[in-house]
Amino acid sequence: MVNIREIILDALMEITEEEAYSHLVLRSVLEKYQYLDKRDRAFITRVTEGTVENMIEIDYIIEQFSRVRIYNMKPLIRNLLRMSVYQLKYMDSVPDSAVCNEAVTIAQKRGFYNLKGFVNGVLRNIARSMNTVEYPKKEEDPIRYLSIRYSMPVWILEKWLQQFDFDSVEKICRSTHEQHGTYVRCNFEKASKEQIVAELEGQGITVKDHPYLEYALEISNYNYMKAVSAFKKGWISVQDVSSMLVAEIAAPNWGDTVIDVCAAPGGKAMHIADKLRGSGYVEARDISPEKVERMKEEIERVGAINIKAALRDATIPDPSSEQMADIVLADVPCSGLGVIGRKQDIKYKMTPERQEEIIRLQRRILHVVQGYVKPGGILIYSTCTIGADENQMNLQWFLKYFPFKLESIDPYLCEELRSRTTQGGFLQLLPGVNKTDGFFIARLRRLS
16 A cells, blocks of 8 residues: 555655656656556645645744744655645645644654654644734735745745836736646647637537637646647647747748757747748757657657757857858747746746856857847747846847847737837736746847
C-alpha cells in the first residue's frame, strides 16, 4: 500500500529542497503512480500544486502558531506542516483530525519520533484557530498585504509597483490563483472553424471563443490532449493566446524567410509556417537537443512542409544567416513572471540576481541575432514576463546601438488591445488585466 500523503511530501521535498520544476516533478509522480485511483491522483495534484501556490501564506500561518521559525525547521518537517496546513485551510472535504493524525504518523515513520508532539501541537492549534489568523492590512502595509494574501515574493511586488498602479498589481496577483484554461490555435488550412468545433464537441469537449483572435479557442472537459481527434489530425495546436499574437504582429508575407532563434516548444514558428500557407521557409532553432526533437515531432504531427527544427545556440553568431531573414523572432529566455499562474514555482526560483543574469543573456542574444535581419526586415522581440527591465529597458538599449526603429502594431491587433504603446510599437499584456498570460511583444524594422 502506498501512502498518498507521503508521495506528496516527497514531491514537495524535490521541488523546494532540490529546486526541481514542480510541473516536471508532478508529471513524473503521476506517471509512476498511474495505477492509482483517479481520485487519489487528483488529490496528489491538488495538494502538491496548492501547497506550492500558497506557500508564503502557509508559512505565515505556521509561524503564528510555532515557536520555531519556518526556515529553522528540518526541511521534511517544514514541508509536512505546509502540505497539512494547505489541507486544513483549503480542503473542507478532508477532516482536520485525519490531516493531523496522518502528519504525526508520517513524522514518526520518517524518523522524527521526537518531533511528532511538535507537529501534532502546531497542526491542532492551527485547526482550532485558523479563523483567528490576522493578515496584514492593505491600508497599513500594502506590499506585505499582497505578499501574504497572494503568496508573492516582496521583491517582485516592489518591481511591479514601480511600474503599475496598486489595483493592477493586485489583479495580476489574483490572476495567478485563478484556474487557467487550455487554449488551442485552429489551422484553417486544414479545417474550417465549424468543422473543428463540431469535432471537439463531438468528443464531449467544451469549447469557447476567445475575443482577441478568431482562430483561438479555449477548451475544457477533456482527459488527454493526444486522445483529442482534432489534435491528432493536426487541426489544432496547444498555444496560449499571448503567444499567438506574436505571429499576428510578425505578419509574414508570402514566401518570407523566417528564423525563430529561441523556438522551443515551437508554437510561434509553427504558427508563422501556417500563415505562410506552405510558402517560404521557417527555421525553428533551439539550444536543447531534446526540445528540438520534440519540435520535429510536432512538425510531423501537423504535416507542415515549410518549417525545419534545428539545433543552434542563439548566443553564437551564424555567418550563414547574416541578413538572410525577412523576419527574426527573438522570444528570448526570461524570468517568466508573466506565466506564474501556470508555473507557480517560478516566483520562488527567480531572484534579482538571476534576473540580472537573464537580462545580460537577452542582450547577448539580441546583439547576435539582429544581424540576421535583412535591410527593411522585421525583428520581433518578445518575452513571457511583465517587468520593464527585461522589456522596455532592453528596447531602449537595443535602439541605442542597432539600426532599427519601432513601428506601430495597431494594424495587427483587435481594438481592445490598442493603446498609446501599441501605436508606438510594443504591447505589454498583464494577466488579470488582459485575457491572456503576461507577455511583451515589440516589432522593430531594420533601417540599413
